[in-house]
Amino acid sequence: MTCARCNEPLTYNELGLNAKFNAAREKLCIRCLAEKLGVTQQRLREKTEEFIRAGCTMFTKE
Numbered sequence: 001m002t003c004a005r006c007n008e009p010l011t012y013n014e015l016g017l018n019a020k021f022n023a024a025r026e027k028l029c030i031r032c033l034a035e036k037l038g039v040t041q042q043r044l045r046e047k048t049e050e051f052i053r054a055g056c057t058m059f060t061k062e
Helices: 012-021 030-037 041-053
Strands: none
Touching: 012 030, 012 041, 030 041
């Protein structure tokens, strides 16, 4: 699967971020998702780590 905006391949964690923060049908890479949400890529990476620590199975250590 690729990003709906830039066509980059999506990672498992990017798909998880889309499920958590992007209710739209389009799946976005971390760069495009951060832009859409008005946050930094670093903030989304931090949220990914929080979800991993919380045991969410939608994310994995890469």
